[in-house]
Amino acid sequence: MTILVLIEHYQGGVADGSLELLTLARTLGGPVTALVLAGSMADVATLAAGLDADTVLAVAAPAVARYASSVYLRSLNAAIAACDPELVLLSYSTAGIDLAAGASVATGREMVAYVTSLTRHGAGFAACSQVYGGKLLATSTLPAQGIAVVMPGAVKAGPRSTGDAPVQTLTVDLGPDGCIRHLETLVPESGGIDLTKAARIVCVGRALGNTDKLPMAEALAKLLGAEIAGSRPVIDAGWLPKPRQIGKSGTKVKPKLYLMAGVSGAPEHLEGMGESELIIALNSDPRAPIFGKAHYGAVCDMFEVMPTLIQKLS
Ligand SMILES: Cc1cc2nc3c(=O)[nH]c(=O)nc-3n(C[C@H](O)[C@H](O)[C@H](O)COP(=O)(O)OP(=O)(O)OC[C@H]3O[C@@H](n4cnc5c(N)ncnc54)[C@H](O)[C@@H]3O)c2cc1C
Structure with missing residues (x-):
C-alpha cells in the first residue's frame, strides 16, 4: 500500500510544504505516490520532475490548473479510490485545510490535523498535533487509511530526486465547476519589499x-x-x-x-x-x-x- 501525497503548486513551482510531505512519507517507509493536478500533461511533467516519489498520479485538465476546491476534492477522492493508500498526506495550507475534511467525509477515512510529527504505530500511525493554537501538543492514534494534515516546517524537505518517477494518468469526472471557481490571482502590493x-x-x-x-x-x-x-x-x-x-x-x-x-x-x-x-x-x-x-x-x-x-x- 502506498502513501498518497497531494502536491500543491503556485506559479509553476512546487510548494515547500509538499516537498516536506514527500520527505515525511519517506521517513515512514513504503511506496510514495505524488498526486499532481495541473492544466496539461506538459505542466505535470514540469512539476513532477525531481519529486521524491515512486509514482506520480496525474490529473491534467484546464479546470485543475489552479486550486479550486470542488474539482480538487473530486480529483483527490478519485485518487484515493484508485490507489487505496494506507495514508493521505496534505499540507496545512489553504488548500489542505479546505480539502481534508471533505475527503474524510467522502471516503470515510479518519483525519487528524495540525500535525507536527507522525510515526508508525502498530498497524496505523501516531500523530502529534498542535492544539489551542499551538499552546499544547496532543498525541493521537490514526488508523491505517487515515488522512493527516501536516504543519509547514514539521520536517525539513530532503533533496530533490535525480530520477523522475513514472507518471500514471488518472481520468476524473470533474463535474460542473461548482460554486467556487478561480477567476484571477491578485498578487498583494509589495511596495518593492521582498x-x-x-x-x-x-x-x-x-x-x-x-x-x-x-x-x-x-x-x-x-x-x-x-x-x-x-x-x-x-x-x-x-x-x-x-x-x-x-x-x-x-x-x-x-x-x-x-x-x-x-x-x-x-x-x-x-x-x-x-x-x-x-x-x-x-x-x-x-x-x-x-x-x-x-x-x-x-x-x-x-x-x-x-x-x-x-x-x-x-
Ligand atoms: C489566523 C491567525 C493568523 C495570524 N497570523 C499572524 C501572522 O502572520 N503573524 C503574527 O505575528 N501573528 C499572527 N497572528 C497573531 C498571533 O497569534 C499573535 O497574536 C501575535 O503574533 C503576537 O504578536 P507579538 O508577539 O508581537 O505580541 P505579544 O504576543 O503581545 O508579545 C509581546 C511580547 O513582548 C514582550 N515584551 C514586552 N515588553 C518588552 C520589552 N520592553 N522588551 C522586550 N520584550 C518585551 C512580552 O513579554 C511579550 O512576549 C495570527 C493569529 C491568527 C488567529
Whole structure:
C-alpha cells in the first residue's frame, strides 16, 4: 500500500510544504505516490520532475490548473479510490485545510490535523498535533487509511530526486465547476519589499508600543544589513506596512539571521520564521514561548539592549 501525497503548486513551482510531505512519507517507509493536478500533461511533467516519489498520479485538465476546491476534492477522492493508500498526506495550507475534511467525509477515512510529527504505530500511525493554537501538543492514534494534515516546517524537505518517477494518468469526472471557481490571482502590493530574499531580518513585536522607537529598531537593522519586519499587531497598528508582516497571514521567511525584539513567539508567528538559520530573541518575559524556539535569547528590556547593540555595532 502506498502513501498518497497531494502536491500543491503556485506559479509553476512546487510548494515547500509538499516537498516536506514527500520527505515525511519517506521517513515512514513504503511506496510514495505524488498526486499532481495541473492544466496539461506538459505542466505535470514540469512539476513532477525531481519529486521524491515512486509514482506520480496525474490529473491534467484546464479546470485543475489552479486550486479550486470542488474539482480538487473530486480529483483527490478519485485518487484515493484508485490507489487505496494506507495514508493521505496534505499540507496545512489553504488548500489542505479546505480539502481534508471533505475527503474524510467522502471516503470515510479518519483525519487528524495540525500535525507536527507522525510515526508508525502498530498497524496505523501516531500523530502529534498542535492544539489551542499551538499552546499544547496532543498525541493521537490514526488508523491505517487515515488522512493527516501536516504543519509547514514539521520536517525539513530532503533533496530533490535525480530520477523522475513514472507518471500514471488518472481520468476524473470533474463535474460542473461548482460554486467556487478561480477567476484571477491578485498578487498583494509589495511596495518593492521582498522579505523572502533577505539574508537578515530584525523583527519587532507589539512591545514596540508605537512608532516612537521604530527608528531605533531600523538603525539596528541598518547596521546589521537587515530588513525590518513586524509581527501582526505591529502591522495591524499601522506601525509598519503589510508586506513587512512575518507569519501565517504574512510572509514566510528563512533568513540566515532573525533577530526578534518584543515578539512573544505565537505559533502563527513561528509559522513564518521557524526555519530561520539563527534566531535571536530579546524578550522581558523569561516564560515567553519564543525562548523554546530561539537559538539564543536574552531576558531583557529591548529598549535597553538595542541602543547597546547599536553602539557596539557602530
Ligand atoms: C489566523 C491567525 C493568523 C495570524 N497570523 C499572524 C501572522 O502572520 N503573524 C503574527 O505575528 N501573528 C499572527 N497572528 C497573531 C498571533 O497569534 C499573535 O497574536 C501575535 O503574533 C503576537 O504578536 P507579538 O508577539 O508581537 O505580541 P505579544 O504576543 O503581545 O508579545 C509581546 C511580547 O513582548 C514582550 N515584551 C514586552 N515588553 C518588552 C520589552 N520592553 N522588551 C522586550 N520584550 C518585551 C512580552 O513579554 C511579550 O512576549 C495570527 C493569529 C491568527 C488567529
